[in-house]
Amino acid sequence: MAFVFDDSYLLLFLAAITLVLLTRWGSRSRRRLPPGPKSLPVFGNMFSMPTEKPWETFHQWCSQYGDVVFLDLPLQPTLIAGSARVALDLLEKRSHIYSDRVMCMMDRLMAWDFNFAFMSYGPEWRQHRRLFHQHFNQGAIDKYLPVQVRQTKQFLQRVLEDPTKLPDMTRLLFAGTILEIVYGMDIRDIDDEYVKTAQMAMEGHSIAHIPGVHWVEYMPILKYIPSWVPGATFKKLVEKYRPYTKRMVSRPYQEMRKAVSEGTAPQSIARTLITKAQERSGESNEFTIEDGLAMRTLAITYAAGADTSTSASQFFLVAMAMYPDIQKKVQAELHSLVGPNRLLEPSDLPDLIYTRAVLLETLRWKPVIPMGLPHRLLQDDEYNGFFIPAGTIVLSSVWTIFRDPEEYPDPDRFMPERFIKDGKINTEISISRICPGRHLAEVSLLLAIANILHVFDVIPAPDKNGKSLGTDMEMTTGLVSMPEGIPCILKPRSSVSEALIRDANH
């Protein structure tokens, strides 16, 4: 039956919602919830939610209320873990009840329900994660090194030709690497149709995850309202972005299936998986359950890996432009390790100490995912005398955690030395303890940043008002945050460096 949206339905619906919310509010108010910003009856903190850089407001709430902050959002109680201790106690020590995810309504509406990173903690998620792990665990990723090296050399050459397009070039580097590994695609241009499609899909995904601002999350029934209804912004967003997500997931896999059947498929993970699926399905060549699993699992690789690595590399470039002394120290390490006459190879990476510390400090200084990925609590819990209701979304405020002055003195300052002790890397943190793409990301990023500083100097470019860089930068709002522009250029360090770049064959 089609949903009819007339006034009587609306009134009935609003009355029902109010009743449900009042009941929930009443029963919760009898338990001792963690502190948080003052909430209104029924609507809770709905109107306190920031739309711009929420992590900054979360940070402020954490300094005001402590490291466990509760946000009373209708149908979506939310807890902010504001210290490493709380994140560890809840997300790791009690991971059996805190590892669920929630697929938000905006994700479903934008066709992101294929994404195992947001699937419930259960057999379906496990199936996807297992398949992903088979191809990206530490032992499996060595075979992708030739792609990573080739893509890095291409990046250096592109930048030499045009040093002004760093945002596009960095994206091309990491998108190209992942798409070649996964689908064997040869991406030469940032205007490539697939990259543009995936970027639009990612933009939608990032907007969908700004916490607390899409009313359809509180009232799922709103999904039925037409987009012309005033205030139905979420619906317009859905209409804009959904087609891109659909194309991002299916197009490359379907094209690879055809190429495998015709015997023209390039070496890639997709070719391996499709060949296996076709061997099982035999002559019929029908799209099997295995194909579906492979298609969805591979589609997430670009979504999870391209923007995150691009963002980290861009923050790195801005940091180097702001901190020339640190840049010089990295260059000194690289020079003493490999000398001026060759580029860095993967076999050099384990010997990099200071350069690796710079990567870690970049990820701390401007965390790529400043609010972490939301975890969902499966059952009622007690923590430090506070009641945490089942269904609570837990966000680790990575931004706040990495700004803890006890752990990271002078936290706004870029200081790689904090990760070095007795000449060795000293840290518990890596890219993320449970990010299954971290091994690939570490190699891609380290190879890129080491080679960049080996042959280029990162020089600040004055902004459009003629001012030079300060020591901070603006960040974009979204699940994955990026610098607002990269106000620097890369200049070859010497004629020898220039020749090294030009002669690098790939």
Ligand code: HEM
């Ligand atoms: C700088 C680069 C990267 C950063 C900072 C990063 C960070 C993260 C974080 C914070 C999470 C969520 C962890 C949690 O549940 O709390 C995550 C999950 C994930 N990452 Fe990464 N990541 C990076 C690169 C990559 C790459 C290159 C890939 C793919 C090759 C990847 C694939 C994934 C996947 C599939 C998940 C979801 C795992 C699950 O829910 O089971 N990531 N990442």
